[in-house]
Amino acid sequence: MTQDALKAAVADAAIKEIEPWLDRNTVLGIGTGSTVNLFIDRLRPLRDSFRGAVASSEASAERLKALGIDVLDLNSTGTLPFYIDGADEVNANLQMIKGGGAALTREKIVAACARRFICIADESKHVARLGDFPLPVEVIPMARSYVGRELVKLGAEPVYRQGVTTDNGNQIIDCFDFMIDDPAAMEARLNAIAGVVTNGLFAARGADVLLLSKGDGVARTALS
Numbered sequence: 001m002t003q004d005a006l007k008a009a010v011a012d013a014a015i016k017e018i019e020p021w022l023d024r025n026t027v028l029g030i031g032t033g034s035t036v037n038l039f040i041d042r043l044r045p046l047r048d049s050f051r052g053a054v055a056s057s058e059a060s061a062e063r064l065k066a067l068g069i070d071v072l073d074l075n076s077t078g079t080l081p082f083y084i085d086g087a088d089e090v091n092a093n094l095q096m097i098k099g100g101g102a103a104l105t106r107e108k109i110v111a112a113c114a115r116r117f118i119c120i121a122d123e124s125k126h127v128a129r130l131g132d133f134p135l136p137v138e139v140i141p142m143a144r145s146y147v148g149r150e151l152v153k154l155g156a157e158p159v160y161r162q163g164v165t166t167d168n169g170n171q172i173i174d175c176f177d178f179m180i181d182d183p184a185a186m187e188a189r190l191n192a193i194a195g196v197v198t199n200g201l202f203a204a205r206g207a208d209v210l211l212l213s214k215g216d217g218v219a220r221t222a223l224s
């Protein structure tokens with residue numbers, strides 16, 4: 001099975017996961033990336049069964065709107081029943097590295113507002129230990145060099161993601177060769193550096209459900 005076919009299968013599984021819970025008041029939290037794009041596309045036939053969505057990026061917002069799905073301001077919605085998003089890496093505790101698409105800050109905000117984070121991924125994303133994927137850190141532009149020096153002190157090899165400006169007007173540093181033994185502690189440690197907006201570890205609050213697409217089907221793991 002190709003990776004695209006695995007992504008399509010997990011997008012189908014995510015629709016089955018949420019469809020029974022949709023009603024006219026439901027507002028969905030929607031992530032960013034190629035896997036989520038397939039999920040968004042599958043929402044089209046259901047668009048009259050729910051109220052709308054909050055998007056974690058301008059790109060996802062545009063895709064939702066193009067399908068006729070209302071995109072709402074998070075400040076007007078309160079708690080969301082579901083947040084559906086992909087991951088760059090996910091471990092057995094459903095902790096993740098995210099932000100390959102530079103949307104990590106809004107992803108973390110929308111996820112924080114959701115009762116249930118449903119992570120949709122193909123099996124290539126499942127890892128025993130987080131950190132092979134370079135960990136993204138969103139920084140205020142004037143703090144980039146300072147944050148880079150602090151990241152070196154923590155053992156990372158920081159690389160400025162050139163040419164990328166986040167939806168929040170900030171920049172991304174990717175941390176290569178990073179030993180992440182305690183993801184929740186590292187998430188907090190990185191967020192404490194002045195100038196860091198957030199980092200791509202979703203560890204203190206990981207996913208609640210993982211739908212993992214494999215050659216022989218989609219495996220479901222639920223922590224709650």
Ligand SMILES: O=C(CO)[C@H](O)[C@H](O)COP(=O)(O)O
Nearest residue numbers: 033034035086099100101103
């Ligand atoms: O965190 C993300 C974007 O910031 C994505 O969820 C992550 O990069 C996975 O993307 P894809 O589904 O394209 O592999």
